[in-house]
Amino acid sequence: MLNMNFKQAVVINVAELDWIASPSAGVLRKPLARDDKEAGHVTSIVRYEAGSCFSPHPHPLGEEIFVLDGVFSDESGDYGAGTYLRHPPGSAHAPFSEQGCTIFVKLNQFDSRDGQTVRIDTSTSPWQPGIGGLEVMPLHQFEHEHIALVRWPAGERFQPHRHFGGEEILVLSGEFKDEHGSYPKGTWIRSPHMSQHYPFVEEETIILVKTGHLPFDPYSIS
Numbered sequence: 001m002l003n004m005n006f007k008q009a010v011v012i013n014v015a016e017l018d019w020i021a022s023p024s025a026g027v028l029r030k031p032l033a034r035d036d037k038e039a040g041h042v043t044s045i046v047r048y049e050a051g052s053c054f055s056p057h058p059h060p061l062g063e064e065i066f067v068l069d070g071v072f073s074d075e076s077g078d079y080g081a082g083t084y085l086r087h088p089p090g091s092a093h094a095p096f097s098e099q100g101c102t103i104f105v106k107l108n109q110f111d112s113r114d115g116q117t118v119r120i121d122t123s124t125s126p127w128q129p130g131i132g133g134l135e136v137m138p139l140h141q142f143e144h145e146h147i148a149l150v151r152w153p154a155g156e157r158f159q160p161h162r163h164f165g166g167e168e169i170l171v172l173s174g175e176f177k178d179e180h181g182s183y184p185k186g187t188w189i190r191s192p193h194m195s196q197h198y199p200f201v202e203e204e205t206i207i208l209v210k211t212g213h214l215p216f217d218p219y220s221i222s
Helices: none
Strands: 010-013 027-036 039-048 057-059 063-074 077-080 083-087 091-093 101-107 118-121 135-142 145-152 161-163 167-173 175-178 181-184 187-191 195-197 205-211
Touching: 010 027, 010 181, 039 063, 077 083, 077 118, 083 135, 118 135, 167 175, 167 181, 175 205, 181 187
Parallel strands: none
Antiparallel strands: 010 187, 027 039, 039 101, 057 091, 063 077, 063 083, 063 101, 083 118, 135 145, 145 205, 161 195, 167 187, 167 205, 175 181
């Protein structure tokens, strides 16, 4: 098991991790959190070398992907950098990449009732005004779970706030900051239920953020 205590905050600079071989030749991984080596809850960065493929496999409780670079493909199509994908519980596919790609992947973390397939090219989707100077691009919502891109203009500060159901961030560009530290591009941050921070940026920054999805004890006051 790796980083499966959801009551603890986790901060990982992905650039500092070594690539680990997967069962498929040419497919490498940087695990961020996982329940079991090849099954269960998994969050990771995955790199497909040019011409590589992964064997057909099911998603018992869904798969969520954000394409970081290159072109990711499966039998449903080709997806360039900036594409957000959701494959619902019970789906299956045989992914590959002809030119190579890097993707952020979350496996087996969906509510079993969340059956929506999602394919969004964020490079062409419109931004919406958010709080203050923030711009937001909603990607998916199911009950208390929300996923979005958030673009922070240089110098922006957000009000201190708590994370009901937790918060998870992948810094896509720039440098995200709060009172606990600074998080450059490629940093993965997971904050537990009811944690609090006061985020800000000094340069324009884009983050992929998910809230309300982490397990917690409903009888705990914290």
